[in-house]
Amino acid sequence: MPRRSFLPLAVLTLLAGCGTGTAASPSAAPSPTQNNAHAIQAIKADCMKTKGFRYVPWARPTLAASDEDEKRTSGDYAAEKAYRSKNGFNVASLLAYRPDQEASKADKQPVDPNYAIRRDLSPAQQEVYETTSDTCEAQAIKQVTGKVVKSKDDWTIQANVMISRRWKRDLDGDPELAELASEMADCMTAKGYRLSGTTPTAVAFWGETTFRKEMHELARKEDKSIPAFDPEQQMAYLPYLTPAEARRLLDREIKAALDDLECGKRFYPVFRPKSDEVARQVDAEFGLR
Template sequence: MFARSAVAVSTTALALAVLTGCGSESAPAPVAAPTQDDVTQPAWRIERIKADCMKQKGFTYVPFVAPPQKQSELERKAVEGDYKAMKEFRTKYGFQIFAAHVYPDDPASGALVPEAFATNPNDRILGSLNKTQFTAYQDAENSCFDKGTQEVLHKKASSRYDLATQLSEMTDQLTSREIAGDPKLVELAAPFGDCLKAKGYPVPFLTPTALVIRGQEAFRAEEHKFGRGENGSRPDLTPDQARPYLAREIKAALDDLECGKDFYAAYTPKKRELDLQVRREFGGVF
């Protein structure tokens, strides 16, 4: 993926909280047994505490940590800031807006693909409960999750979603402080913005964080003109409907990358380290 904004990271964390928590739906990918190294990690420690707590409350719960989504070599290099990889990635996916409609089964396109996530074994348990039992189970699960996060991470979390929200907020705060005001990035932002303006793109703000999300937000606004899908999120577009928009998006994404070549070389490793810092703070739960 191209260097993701704080907004993108926040959205992803919240989506993962839903998809990888109890109650997530279809996800046929197999679950690999945790290794000895895995089970010593904070996320697994929380799960073991949670399972013991659920047992004490009279519920069955299987410790489960969703494995990370697989990345292609191209995605890995793009995330790390390799210019050639970023260019190749954007040549196919643009800013990952309309590409999600053209390639709906490809997680790299920006599409949220449930099948890319491992099956949570607790879904089967939840599926066997009636409404009253389901509510009681979720209340117990949230309480036990809070117990685990307090013991392992020293963080109160009323639910998995709550913890994901805290992660998103911390990501946004650190991004605002360490990236938006970074002197080198601020200096590189000026020629980046001037180049975009010369190519005819509107540049409302010249802050580093605003420049990073500028293109994505512009095409997200175009996507929103199609309304909302049945689930209230992204509109339902066929690949044929989305392709002309993706073609324009790809051109804009490549222009953005060319104008911001020096900027992204400095921004991407800094943003990657910041995201890893937040992930460590939250024990790799997401």
């Protein structure tokens, strides 16, 4: 069975430009996180070389956010409605639109050269390559950021947990957000939805968490070794769905996401800028782009 894909916390994808923007100008000064990413890659390449593997230092180019992404980050209603009408909470869309996304990436996006290097190895060598890659990446991350991680996946999980905790710490105690969240929760309850709580973070992420968990549980039915879903880590495994199955799940998700947006008209323009700033701070701390 092929190695399963993780569904990382969406905000990190959003901050990296969602893959929808254009490449940043080469003359632009690199950010501290870009410098960290390149430093990690250089150290990893040296480590891989000492282990007998070729590895090309490669950090995905930072993409400039599109005008629509900027509007969404500010909580713009029209931009968010257009996005949710197609992608819902951006969970099932990753499967429903996967063929289109893969074709787009192949045509437009730079490709990590190490995929080809790994692909040319024998199955046994690929296993060793992956283990060595994780070990070398962990060493590089610790050297550059001081973070102790086991692998790239663990790196992302730790960042997710830190983001979740700081959101709760910094946003759930915000009086304005608390009032707006309570108003939104009442609206969603009236529409028949069951939220896990009425705090700003519970209200903001109930939808994404709900569908992320559903996706994860489908994967667990296929593979009993997959651990239970952890709401704090927010790392969901992706199941193997047919295009029709993925589409049905996405249709349900889109309806919920649009209801959520209608109820959150006053909440999201206040919540989004504050939550994204917290995520950016953690992003920098962990050396993530």
